[in-house]
Amino acid sequence: MGSSALLLILLMSLIHFGFNQDAEDLPTSTLTVTPDNPVFTGERVNLKCEINSDHSDWRYEWNKDSSMLQTSERYTVNRDTLSIVGAVISDQDQYWCRGLRDGRPNSSQSSSVSLSVKDLPTSTLTVTPDRSVFTGERVNLKCEIETYRYWIWRNYRINEWRDWTHEWRYEWYKGSRSSVKLQKSERYTVNRDTLSIVGAVTSDQDQYWCRGLRDGRPNSSQSSSVYPDISMLDICLVSVRCQ
Incomplete structure (x- = not known):
């Protein structure tokens, strides 16, 4: 084999190695979500884009499904973290991220993460007695938080948060x-x-309302308010006949 052929083979090997090296060295991105799924309405959600690279001058691109997200009152960015302030049902979707640099290479697109957003269990406040209350009477206000079974029915879920009640x-x-x-x-x-x-x-x-708290998630939502009607009670002295 001539020297020209050997040189051509060596050149092709170097080019092939260079392409493979670029592909191998392309920084990878990993997207993580806090708190763990499912997220509940009103909660703050943090999505962190971690890039496997020694470089620190990354800019971050955030995407929801096929649309690039822009910062706003609800979507705030602190370097590698996108925060959703007060999650709502419409935030439920696929998210992914990648890092950008002025030079190359950019990071690869992260695997997508599916964010699941569910309604909080609701609270209902009832008052006893349910008629006008008179001064001196005892008034009971009961805070009833919907059962797990009913929450399941509302959210179409079957295997989560079985112990909250x-x-x-x-x-x-x-x-x-x-x-x-x-x-x-x-x-x-x-x-x-x-x-x-x-x-x-x-x-x-006055108006009264209640809510339930747990050491874990989720908390219950605020109840609808109730307004007990408390009236003055006319008191008749024993020695005076009441008309």
């Missing part, structure tokens, strides 16, 4: 615009899911 703690609020969190006292007693107002007075007449 056993671990709720309850918060109670009075007022609508500037809500005040109620603390237990001689007049406000709490027995798990029920707040009792002992000896109602006219100043207790």
Whole structure:
């Protein structure tokens, strides 16, 4: 074999090796989501794009399905992390990322991550008695959080968060615009899911709402408010006949 042929084979080998080396050295991107799926409405979601590279001058491109995401009030970016502020059902989709540099190579496109967004369990607040309450009466407000079975029916899921109904703690609020969190006292007693107002007075007449809390996720959503109607009770003295 002539020297020209040997030179041609060597040149082709070097070109082939160079192409393979470029492909092997293309930095890879990995996208991770916090908290773990499913995410619940109202939660903050962080998507982190980790690039396997020694370079630190990456710019990041974020994509939802086939559309590139732009920063906004709901989509904020801190270098390698995209945050979704207050997740909603429409955020449920496929996401992927990649890194960009002014020089080459860019990072490869990450594998897509499927973000699942579900409704929070709901709270319902009921009041007893359900008629006008008179001063001095005992008023019970009960915070009922929907069962796991009903949540499953609403969200079409079958295998998640089976234990949430056993671990709720309850918060109670009075007022609508500037809500005040109620603390237990001689007049406000709490027995798990029920707040009792002992000896109602006219100043207790206001809007009330509740929510459930857990050490894990998800929390319950805020309940619809109730407004007990507390009226003055006419008191008749024993020595005077009441008309």
